[in-house]
Amino acid sequence: MTDLVERDAAAVTPSPESSPAAPAKPRVRSEAFARRLRARHAAERRFRLAGAAAVALAAMMLVVLLGSIVAKGSTAFWETRIRLEVTLDPAEVAERNYMPMLRRALYAQFPEVSDRAGRRVLNDLLSSGAPYELEAMVARDPALAGTTLTVWVRADDQIDQLVKGRYRRDLPESERGLSDAKIAAADALLASGALAQGFNTTLFTAGDSREPEQAGIGGAVVGSLLTLLVTMGLSVPVGIAAAVYLEEFAPRNRWTDLIEVNINNLAAVPSIIFGLLGLAVFLGFFGMPRSAPLVGGLVMALMTLPVIIIASRAALKAVPSSIREAALGIGASPLQTVLHHVLPLAMPGILTGTIIGMVRALGETAPLLMIGMVAFIVDVPQGLTDSATVLPVQIYMWADSPERAFTERTSAAILILLGILILLNGTAVILRKIFERRW
Template structure:
């Protein structure tokens, strides 16, 4: 081969190598650009999700934080013996049946002696909540020696007055555009000037049940009802789900029947919750005749809904235990049952508990199945057992959201904040359990 041919061949090789390197660099550059675009899209999706979450939380907190404070009005009440116990018998039945509303009306008239017109008097008496007479009654029953004296009481303000003091009603707007009249605003300002109006922590919100009066409505009845339902749900769903997962994962033969069971369990986990409500209505109420709107029925219905979720989580936790653990236990002479109970199940329990808590958190936030079994009833009393009429936090939120009064708007948002607090607490427990007991193989 001549020198010229060798040079030409070398030049072609160099050009080919240069073209190949340029193509490789171009492809590498495009891949890096695609990676950057993918990361930016992912980051944008996260930012959008966080923005939406922030908007929701700001809206809820902005509307609901005032539910944790209450407006109170001070009145000096003359506990007139002639009204409370005219015969001086001291009989609690006589004292309890007295007209305490008259004492409040007399106190209001004494505080505003210039008000004489009947219509204005009716508005004046409405500055305080209807609960005021019950509070005086309870005070007198607990302190009968106070009869015949003058006592200063702090009474809950009416819901419209409460909204006015908290700033939810604009005092400068036209009278026809607000539910509080000019006279009522003048009386409130007069009470504020004398120090007879204050805002305090709303302990009633966390200690009382539902009420048609927004200023005294609370979430405690719904919290207790939710607690009883979750107890029933946990006691039923956890052992059944764990035993089901152990059997399917460790002992069940692999055939068409077990495959059918597994497919049905996976499908049940995706069934809408209202279907379980229909099942509870048909079985627990119409067939078993259990009491309507009772935590026992809600717990049974939620247990059916939670079972597939816990079974799937438990099977995943059992499957994550290395086979060497089973082989070592069997090699040491342990029976298959001893291997599962003494070695596999304890190692899988952190994952099982995590799945259980997440399933219970989902059950706590469910509303549709509870509506189907009649837990939408108006319940004032605090339930004392699983058979007593009760409601739940999501249902309470639903009821308050449907109420027309402006004060129930803040109650609704406040109850949502309480529910979110419970859910965050339960999810935090799940995370702590996983971090505390999780083992990496």
């Protein structure tokens, strides 16, 4: 009997191996498994190193690119001017003949120069637009006629580049592109304080010009704004309305599937195709004005419409279905559900997609070249049907100019365009952070 009790107790008592508190036996790994594990960890380290190297290389290339643009374009924000004591002859003012007065004032600073060749060198120090500056002063105050006043007029682009250090003085005159006589005259003006640099307001207020020192991006910026105004007025309401219909109201059938496929395909079509469409339809068929912001805006609206539709649909799809069900459950109609509940909650994503579409439109060049917005525009456009150009096209035109001074203006215009694009993208990020909803 005692033996039976002891056997039962032994059967009930857990063994050390089966006890939960017993330590687990270490697993035995084979050498092949350990070798594969080391190889996998090594491959992961190599992948991380390759990713870090790619990021570093991209950052370095970006720094080099931006550094090159800044180095070439930063000097364009300054212009060189010459100080002159000009006597305004009333007879010449009446005839609007201002260049002889400026030249006499310049000759007075070089009394030792009396020959024709020397004075021709002095004439080349002045910009061809200097008389118009003096004329504008007299137009603002006609009482200046017959007086002597001190004026700072714009210097020629070669003198401007010389002051900015763009010419190498150690090169022979034949290789430099600037004569020794001009350099000597500029140095004399610098020594006397009659040659100085100031902020270049012309770069922001003037239109295009054949003379680099008179060229500005004012006309291109206004043309870009007018083009974007037309683009936003057409693509934003149409794109959002199309997205709302396709996502909330359209039945799921072969026709809506066909529309969705075409919208996705249009978003990937090269931009120059839209330019060809605008050339054939808007200019060729409808006879709309060439090189006008109205036509450019229509072409950009067609190009950005698929982007806005896709982004808006994604924002609408991100709104939880419980919002719709709750609104419908308390008696709201489908239209009220969309307008009062779904659309406000999707607005951050819609705004982000809209701004991205506008940024793409602002940076496009190819479609606008096809509709003639590459024209030489001197005046700032005043309306949607005036001849105009846009900032990317202006950069393209200046980059093709042979003058040395247009190089820095091209880089300066690129910096301004990059600043505008960064500002718009930053606005999209800020709006998304402000209105973002987490479900």
